[in-house]
């Protein structure tokens with residue numbers, strides 16, 4: 001039942017195409033019936049059986065698999081160079097939790113202290129009920145990861161890089177080496193890096209997860225998640241079964257919108273990352289800002305590793321710390337007009353959020369921090385809006 005996810009260049013091409021070209025044409029799919037250059041949206045939940053009762057089309061029912069979902073999975077697998085292919089889920093959380101659901105009672109997990117807070121909360125609440133122990137460590141320090149790994153018992157190392165909302169960087173190749181030496185898998189939440197900047201599977205990771213709600217869809221109108229696997233092994237088969245049997249597949253309308261968005265991913269990531277880098281430089285010199293957290297800044301603690309494992313930019317996310325403290329940060333977020341005061345990230349519209357009040361007391365997030373998701377608006381407008389909001393007495 002695995003999807004035909006290997007990169008499929010247009011059949012006429014006898015040369016190697018770049019990922020950008022393949023994504024722009026959604027792998028060059030042309031509908032065999034109409035010759036349409038956009039794949040049709042498949043909405044059927046059930047499919048005609050063959051006279052001998054088989055399903056020669058490979059489709060039987062829409063919960064385990066869907067042709068529109070497969071189309072988008074093909075593009076994602078190509079972008080991430082995923083040997084096993086891709087699986088789309090109804091949300092990023094559904095994708096992430098599928099990986100932890102595939103573990104066995106008694107297994108041990110090492111996860112980051114700085115990570116997507118919703119998943120951290122789920123791990124803290126759900127893992128003990130399944131008798132799976134989780135240690136949260138500072139992943140920007142590989143020696144902390146090394147100390148936390150229990151050889152033979154640790155079955156999964158989960159990292160997130162850059163890590164939300166401090167944008168700490170984890171060395172993927174080093175984490176893979178440590179995990180594998182202990183008999184564990186490495187999974188990477190690569191939502192903030194996108195497959196344009198980083199391809200964790202090529203650096204030794206076993207699994208990549210994305211909240212496709214974010215930059216992959218990029219238009220703040222789809223909730224979706226994705227897993228990509230390096231090897232079509234027993235663990236990947238288990239993830240496929242967990243999705244098919246548990247019913248966490250993405251709906252075809254959402255898969256269609258995601259597919260449309262992936263065609264412009266390269267352009268959006270390039271523009272949004274360039275904007276973030278520009279704003280990071282400008283806010284670093286701002287009198288009302290004490291710190292800018294962005295791995296693209298040369299003196300950022302994560303810069304050296306980021307420069308090794310990210311290409312074409314350092315991402316569209318940054319955080320600033322407001323010099324006059326929490327109340328001043330909340331006030332600035334209340335005064336912006338162009339930036340939208342909202343959660344989420346990666347959309348074409350820029351978002352600002354005071355994270356500490358969202359994440360609660362267990363958060364590693366300082367109270368004076370504002371998280372910025374940079375969209376595609378003019379950078380001068382974005383700077384002027386937040387500059388005025390920060391300066392207003």
Ligand SMILES: *Cc1c(COP(=O)(O)O)cnc(C)c1O
Nearest residue numbers: 091092093116164191211213224
């Ligand atoms: C949003 C997000 C998630 C969760 O994804 P949903 O699509 O909201 O379920 C996981 N990890 C990161 C880094 C995120 O930003």
